[in-house]
Amino acid sequence: MLFRFHNLIISALFLLVSQLSADDTQAREIFVEAILAEGSEQTALVESLSTTASTLVPDFLEAWKRGDIFLLEADGSAAPTPLLEVEPEQEGGTPTYFRVIDGEEMAAGSFDPAALEMARPSRKTRRVFTMTIDLLALSTPNVQERADAALKLGLKRDDDILPKLILLRETETEPSVIEALNEGIAVSMLSHGTKEGQMDAIQLLRDENSIAGLDALKNLRHDLNDGLATHPFSEEELAKLTASIASIESYISWTDFVGTCFRGLSLGAVLLIVALGLAITFGLMGVINMAHGEMIAVGAYSAYISQTVFYSLFSESTFALETYFLFAIPFSFLTAALCGFILERTVIQFLYKRPLESLLATWGVSLILQQGFRLIFGAANRQVRSPSWLLGNVEIFDITFGFNRIFVIGFAILIVFGTWFLMAKTPMGLSIRAVMQDPQMAAAMGIRINRVRMMTFAFGSGLAGLAGVFLSQIGSVGSNLGQSYIVDSFMVVVAGGVGNIVGTVISALGIGVTDQALQPLLGPVMGRICVLVAIILFLQWKPGGLFPSKSRSLD
Amino acid sequence: MIKFSETQRSLAGIIAVTFFLVVAMPALNLFGSEGSFLHISDYQLNLWGKYLCYAVVAVSLNLLWGYTGLLCLGQGLFFALGGYAFGMHLMLMIGEQGAYKSALPDFMVFLGYKELPAHWIPFKSLSFSLLAVLFVPGIVAGVFGFLAFRARIKGVYFAIITQALTYAACLLFFQNSFTFGGNNGFTDFKTVLGNEIFAPSTQRALFFISAVYLSLCLFLIWWLTKTKFGKIQRAIRDSENRVRFSGYSTTTYKLIIFVVAAIMAGIAGALYVPQVGIINPEEMRPSKSLEIVVWVAVGGRATILGPVIGAIFVNWLKSYSTYHYPEYWLIILGALFVLVVLFMPNGIVGLPEQLKGFYRKHRFRFQQKKEAAAEA
Amino acid sequence: MSTQEKAEAKKKEFILTCEGLNKSFDGFKVINDLNLYIDKGELRTIIGPNGAGKSTFLDLITGRIRPDSGTIEFGPGEGVALTKMREYQINRLGISRKFQTPSVYSDHTVYDNLLMSLNRNRGAFAALFYRESAADRERIDEILETIRMTEKRSLIAGSLSHGQKQWLEIGMLLAQEPKLLLVDEPAAGMTDEETERTGELLLSLAGSHSLIVIEHDMVFVRQIATKVTVLHQGSILREGTIDHVQSDPKVVEVYLGRQHEK
Known part of the structure; x- marks a missing residue:
C-alpha cells in the first residue's frame, strides 16, 4: 500500500514534468541552482522558491527530501546534471531518470546509473522545506x-x-x-x-x-x-489571559461534547437500523435469527452488485457513481427481504415453538451464507464507492459533520417512523401485533398467521439489508460483515426491552453515544468492552430491559 | 428377557466408553502392529485426545443446557480460561529456550516488557497453576452467574448475555496490553511437568489423562441425574417457578451448576492446551461457543453419551471435510446443524427411538389401509 | 381489657395480616389500599371479576412481586414480615401456592413430583446426598391416596389430563405440609365430579390448615365457602357469607355490568 502510494506521487510529478510554464521554468532553474549550491546559499535559494508561484515546488522538495534526486557527473569542469529518479512500476524493474532542468527523460544507456550520486540537502536547508511549501501555499x-x-x-x-x-x-x-x-x-x-x-x-x-x-x-x-x-x-492582565484560556477550553469541551453526541448518534443510527430488524424478528416473533448478520451482508453485497451493474451500463461515469446508491437502497431491501422470506419458509416456520433451537438452525444458515458469499464474491473484501454527496462534510463552529453521518441519522429516523407507522397505524401492523401476542387467538379471528409471520420476517430481514447498504459506505464489504454487528445489536434489543420499538431506539442511541463518549478515554476496544459490561450490569437493575414486556404468563 | 432401566443402560454405555477410551485405545496404540487395521497411530491418538477435551466441554454444556435449561453461549470462554491458566505455566516452563533466549516469554520480549508482570509470577508454581485452572473459570462463572441468576435472567436472554460475555473477553484478550500475548496467545511450549511436550510418551499420557477425566465426568453426571439434586435440576428446566415456590432457592442451584460446568470446561481447556500446543483468543470467539452448543444438539441433548458422540462426530467430520472439501466444509457443517435441528430434535442418540416411532406410525397406517381394503 | 388490647390480642390470632397494600403497574392501580385478615384455620374464598387483582394479591403474598407500600405479616403471635423475603423463604415458612394453570414437573413421574415437594431440607448439598427414608415413602403413599393417584404413581406427569395435573399440584402442596395454602382456581378444567371432590378435599383441610381459595365457579364457591371476600379494582368490595354477598346489589352490579344504565 505504502509502495503504491509512493508511486502515485511520482507519476503525478511525472505529469507535471512534461508541462512547461514560465513559472515552472523559473522554479526549475532555481531548484537546479539550489541542488548544486552549498551552505547558506542553498538555504536562501530554497527559501526564494516560495516566490515562484509554481506548483512543482512541493513535489520537487518532497523528492529531494526522500533522496530521489541524483547528480550525473559531467566530464571536465562542467557542473553535474541533477536527475530525478522514478521508481519502476514493477518490483525488480529498472528506474527511469528525468532531467530536472527541463523534464526530459534520459535515454537508457546514455549514462551509467551506477555512477550517479545522491544529492543531499544540507540539514539547515531541510528545515526550511516545509516553511517554503507553506509560504508558497x-x-x-x-x-x-x-x-x-x-x-x-x-x-x-x-x-x-x-x-x-x-x-x-x-x-x-x-x-x-x-x-x-x-x-x-x-x-x-x-x-x-x-x-x-x-x-x-x-x-x-x-x-x-x-x-x-x-x-x-x-x-x-x-x-x-x-x-x-x-x-x-500585571495581576489584571494575567487574569485576562487566564479568562481567555478558560473561555477557549470551555468552548472546546462544548464542541467535543456536541461532536461526540453527533458521532454517537450516527453510530447509534447504524446500530438502530441493524437492531430494528432484529427487534422485529427476535423481539416480536421470538425467533433468534443468528443469520440476521448475513442479511446485513446480503444488503451490502446488493449495493456492490448495483454499483457493478451501473458501471457496466453507464461505464465508470460520474452519473453511475452518483445514482447507483439511490437504486441500491430499494434493491438491497428487496434482496434481503427475499432471503428472509426463503429462510422463514424453509427453516424458521417449523421452529416458532422452539426459540432456542431456531438459534442453532439459523446459525447453521449463517455459516452456509458466509461460505456462499466467499464462493460467489471471492474471499477478498469488495469495495463500494460512495457517491460524492455522501463524502463531503460541513464544519459548523469547529465541529465536523460528515454528510454520510447526517444521511444515516436522517435515514434511521425515516425507517423508525416507517416501522412505527406500519406497526401502529396499518391493518397489517394490527395483525402482526395480534399474531405476536397470541397466535392461536389470532388464527381463530381469521388472521392468516403463516402469511403474517412470513411478511414480518421478510420485513425484518429487509431492514437488515438496508443496514448493509450503509455499512458498505463506511467500510469494505466482506463475508463476515454482519458478524461484527450481531452481538451488539442483540444487546441493543435486550437492553431496550424485547418487543418494544421505542426501547430499541433509545437503547441503540444510548449505546452509540456511550460508546463514542468512552472511546477517547479508553480506546476503541476497551470502550466496547465497557459498553458490554455496562449492559450486563444494566440488566441487573432492569432485567426486562428499558421497557419490559408486560406479560402475565408465569414462565 | 430382563428389561434394563434407563439408568442401568446409561451406566453400561459409560462403562463401555470408558473401556474403549481408557483401555482399548492406548492398548491399540502401544501394541497394535504398525500398518494394521487395528493400530492407532500417535497422530490419531493425539487427535482423539483433542476430541476428548471437546467432548468434556460438550458434557459440561449439556449439564447446563440439557439438564438445567440454561443455554450458555459462552462455554468456550471457560474452556479458554482454563487453557490460559495452564498455558501461563507452560509459557514460564519454556525458560530460556525461547526464540529470544530470555527468561521472559517470547511475546513479552517482543512487546518490550522489562520484567515479568506481578500476576504472572505465581504461575511458576505448578500447584498454583492447577488451582488457577479450577478457580479462574469458577470465579468468573460464579460472579457472572450470581449477577445473572439474581436478576432472573434466563432463556434467550441468558444465552445472549453469555454470548456478550465471551465476546467482551475475546476483545480483551486480543489486546496486547492485557499481558496474555494478544492475538497470538501462547505457543511454542517446550515441556510439561519436566517432560518434552511433543514426545509420543507425553502425548500418550495426556490422552490417557483426558480419557480418564472424560470418564469421570460421565460418571459424575450419571450419578448426579440419579440424585434429588439432579431431579431438581430438570425440574428447574421444566418449571422453575414451581421449584421456587416449593421452597428451593433455584438461584443457588443454578449457580452451583453453572460454576461446576465452568470448572469442568476449564480443566478440559487445561488438558487441551498441551495437546495442541497453542491457546489464543480465537477460542473465546462467540462462534466457538456456538459450535459447542451444536455438538450437544447433534449428539443428543439431555442424554449422558449424546454430547460425547456429538463432539467427536462433528469434529471428526470437520477434520475430514476441511481436508477433502476445504471450500465446502462450512456449508456441510451449516447444513448439518439445520438438518439436525429440523429433523433430528433428539440428536444422534435419539435417532433409533425416532426411527422406531416412524416405523410404528407407518405400520399403523399400513394396517389401517389393509383393513379398509379388506372391508371393501 | 381495653378495646385496643382486644384488637391486639385478636390480631395475634390471624395467620395472615395484610394492611394498606398498594401495587400499581405503569400507573394503573391493581391493588388499592387493601386490608385483609385471615384467621388461623379459616377457609377464605376470594371472588371478583377479571382484573380485580386476585392473582396479583397472591403474587404479593408469595413474594413474586413486591408491594409499593403496605405490610404483609404471617403467623399467629409476632408476625413475620413477608414483603422483603424471597419466594423460597416464604414457602419455607409454610405458605404454599397452587397456580392458576397447573404447574407440575412434566418430565418427572408423579411420584418424583411429590418427592421433590416433600418438606425436607431443600439445600443444594442436602439434595445431593438425599436418600428417601421409609417415612418419606409412607408419606408419599398417603398423599397419593388422598389425591387418588396411587395407581398413577409412575406415570410421567406431562401425560396426565388437565384435571389430574390440578390434583397432582394439590398433592404437591400437601407434601410441603404448609400452614397456609393459596389455591388459585382449583376447579378449572375439572369435571363436575372432580370439582366436587376437590371441594371436599379443601373442606377437609380447613381447620388444620388455613386456606385462601380464588375461584370463579359459583357452584364450587357455594360448596366450600364459609366466608367470601369480593375484590373489586384492588380493594375489598364486600365480605361475608355467600348468601349475604350474592344478594348485595353492588356485587351484582360489578359482576353483571352496569344494570342501572339499562
Whole structure:
C-alpha cells in the first residue's frame, strides 16, 4: 500500500514534468541552482522558491527530501546534471531518470546509473522545506488552502514570518483568509509582539474561540509563571489571559461534547437500523435469527452488485457513481427481504415453538451464507464507492459533520417512523401485533398467521439489508460483515426491552453515544468492552430491559 | 428377557466408553502392529485426545443446557480460561529456550516488557497453576452467574448475555496490553511437568489423562441425574417457578451448576492446551461457543453419551471435510446443524427411538389401509 | 381489657395480616389500599371479576412481586414480615401456592413430583446426598391416596389430563405440609365430579390448615365457602357469607355490568 502510494506521487510529478510554464521554468532553474549550491546559499535559494508561484515546488522538495534526486557527473569542469529518479512500476524493474532542468527523460544507456550520486540537502536547508511549501501555499488561488497555510504559519510563531503575514493581511481580500491570518498573527504576537499586541491577541483569540491559539496562550502563561516571558504581566492582565484560556477550553469541551453526541448518534443510527430488524424478528416473533448478520451482508453485497451493474451500463461515469446508491437502497431491501422470506419458509416456520433451537438452525444458515458469499464474491473484501454527496462534510463552529453521518441519522429516523407507522397505524401492523401476542387467538379471528409471520420476517430481514447498504459506505464489504454487528445489536434489543420499538431506539442511541463518549478515554476496544459490561450490569437493575414486556404468563 | 432401566443402560454405555477410551485405545496404540487395521497411530491418538477435551466441554454444556435449561453461549470462554491458566505455566516452563533466549516469554520480549508482570509470577508454581485452572473459570462463572441468576435472567436472554460475555473477553484478550500475548496467545511450549511436550510418551499420557477425566465426568453426571439434586435440576428446566415456590432457592442451584460446568470446561481447556500446543483468543470467539452448543444438539441433548458422540462426530467430520472439501466444509457443517435441528430434535442418540416411532406410525397406517381394503 | 388490647390480642390470632397494600403497574392501580385478615384455620374464598387483582394479591403474598407500600405479616403471635423475603423463604415458612394453570414437573413421574415437594431440607448439598427414608415413602403413599393417584404413581406427569395435573399440584402442596395454602382456581378444567371432590378435599383441610381459595365457579364457591371476600379494582368490595354477598346489589352490579344504565 505504502509502495503504491509512493508511486502515485511520482507519476503525478511525472505529469507535471512534461508541462512547461514560465513559472515552472523559473522554479526549475532555481531548484537546479539550489541542488548544486552549498551552505547558506542553498538555504536562501530554497527559501526564494516560495516566490515562484509554481506548483512543482512541493513535489520537487518532497523528492529531494526522500533522496530521489541524483547528480550525473559531467566530464571536465562542467557542473553535474541533477536527475530525478522514478521508481519502476514493477518490483525488480529498472528506474527511469528525468532531467530536472527541463523534464526530459534520459535515454537508457546514455549514462551509467551506477555512477550517479545522491544529492543531499544540507540539514539547515531541510528545515526550511516545509516553511517554503507553506509560504508558497499563501499565494495559491485556492481559498481553503490559503487560509490553512496562513494559520499554520502563524502557529509556528516565527518572528521572520510574522512581518510577511502582516503584509499579506493588507492585500488579502477573502474574508475567511483574513480571519485565518488574524488568528495566525495573534498567535505569533503572543510570543513576539509588544505588550499591547499581546493583550490584543489575547482578546482576539478569545473572541474567535481559537482552538489553534490555545497552546500558545497556555505557553505564554507558563512562561509568565517561570519568569521567562518578554514582558511581565500585571495581576489584571494575567487574569485576562487566564479568562481567555478558560473561555477557549470551555468552548472546546462544548464542541467535543456536541461532536461526540453527533458521532454517537450516527453510530447509534447504524446500530438502530441493524437492531430494528432484529427487534422485529427476535423481539416480536421470538425467533433468534443468528443469520440476521448475513442479511446485513446480503444488503451490502446488493449495493456492490448495483454499483457493478451501473458501471457496466453507464461505464465508470460520474452519473453511475452518483445514482447507483439511490437504486441500491430499494434493491438491497428487496434482496434481503427475499432471503428472509426463503429462510422463514424453509427453516424458521417449523421452529416458532422452539426459540432456542431456531438459534442453532439459523446459525447453521449463517455459516452456509458466509461460505456462499466467499464462493460467489471471492474471499477478498469488495469495495463500494460512495457517491460524492455522501463524502463531503460541513464544519459548523469547529465541529465536523460528515454528510454520510447526517444521511444515516436522517435515514434511521425515516425507517423508525416507517416501522412505527406500519406497526401502529396499518391493518397489517394490527395483525402482526395480534399474531405476536397470541397466535392461536389470532388464527381463530381469521388472521392468516403463516402469511403474517412470513411478511414480518421478510420485513425484518429487509431492514437488515438496508443496514448493509450503509455499512458498505463506511467500510469494505466482506463475508463476515454482519458478524461484527450481531452481538451488539442483540444487546441493543435486550437492553431496550424485547418487543418494544421505542426501547430499541433509545437503547441503540444510548449505546452509540456511550460508546463514542468512552472511546477517547479508553480506546476503541476497551470502550466496547465497557459498553458490554455496562449492559450486563444494566440488566441487573432492569432485567426486562428499558421497557419490559408486560406479560402475565408465569414462565 | 430382563428389561434394563434407563439408568442401568446409561451406566453400561459409560462403562463401555470408558473401556474403549481408557483401555482399548492406548492398548491399540502401544501394541497394535504398525500398518494394521487395528493400530492407532500417535497422530490419531493425539487427535482423539483433542476430541476428548471437546467432548468434556460438550458434557459440561449439556449439564447446563440439557439438564438445567440454561443455554450458555459462552462455554468456550471457560474452556479458554482454563487453557490460559495452564498455558501461563507452560509459557514460564519454556525458560530460556525461547526464540529470544530470555527468561521472559517470547511475546513479552517482543512487546518490550522489562520484567515479568506481578500476576504472572505465581504461575511458576505448578500447584498454583492447577488451582488457577479450577478457580479462574469458577470465579468468573460464579460472579457472572450470581449477577445473572439474581436478576432472573434466563432463556434467550441468558444465552445472549453469555454470548456478550465471551465476546467482551475475546476483545480483551486480543489486546496486547492485557499481558496474555494478544492475538497470538501462547505457543511454542517446550515441556510439561519436566517432560518434552511433543514426545509420543507425553502425548500418550495426556490422552490417557483426558480419557480418564472424560470418564469421570460421565460418571459424575450419571450419578448426579440419579440424585434429588439432579431431579431438581430438570425440574428447574421444566418449571422453575414451581421449584421456587416449593421452597428451593433455584438461584443457588443454578449457580452451583453453572460454576461446576465452568470448572469442568476449564480443566478440559487445561488438558487441551498441551495437546495442541497453542491457546489464543480465537477460542473465546462467540462462534466457538456456538459450535459447542451444536455438538450437544447433534449428539443428543439431555442424554449422558449424546454430547460425547456429538463432539467427536462433528469434529471428526470437520477434520475430514476441511481436508477433502476445504471450500465446502462450512456449508456441510451449516447444513448439518439445520438438518439436525429440523429433523433430528433428539440428536444422534435419539435417532433409533425416532426411527422406531416412524416405523410404528407407518405400520399403523399400513394396517389401517389393509383393513379398509379388506372391508371393501 | 381495653378495646385496643382486644384488637391486639385478636390480631395475634390471624395467620395472615395484610394492611394498606398498594401495587400499581405503569400507573394503573391493581391493588388499592387493601386490608385483609385471615384467621388461623379459616377457609377464605376470594371472588371478583377479571382484573380485580386476585392473582396479583397472591403474587404479593408469595413474594413474586413486591408491594409499593403496605405490610404483609404471617403467623399467629409476632408476625413475620413477608414483603422483603424471597419466594423460597416464604414457602419455607409454610405458605404454599397452587397456580392458576397447573404447574407440575412434566418430565418427572408423579411420584418424583411429590418427592421433590416433600418438606425436607431443600439445600443444594442436602439434595445431593438425599436418600428417601421409609417415612418419606409412607408419606408419599398417603398423599397419593388422598389425591387418588396411587395407581398413577409412575406415570410421567406431562401425560396426565388437565384435571389430574390440578390434583397432582394439590398433592404437591400437601407434601410441603404448609400452614397456609393459596389455591388459585382449583376447579378449572375439572369435571363436575372432580370439582366436587376437590371441594371436599379443601373442606377437609380447613381447620388444620388455613386456606385462601380464588375461584370463579359459583357452584364450587357455594360448596366450600364459609366466608367470601369480593375484590373489586384492588380493594375489598364486600365480605361475608355467600348468601349475604350474592344478594348485595353492588356485587351484582360489578359482576353483571352496569344494570342501572339499562
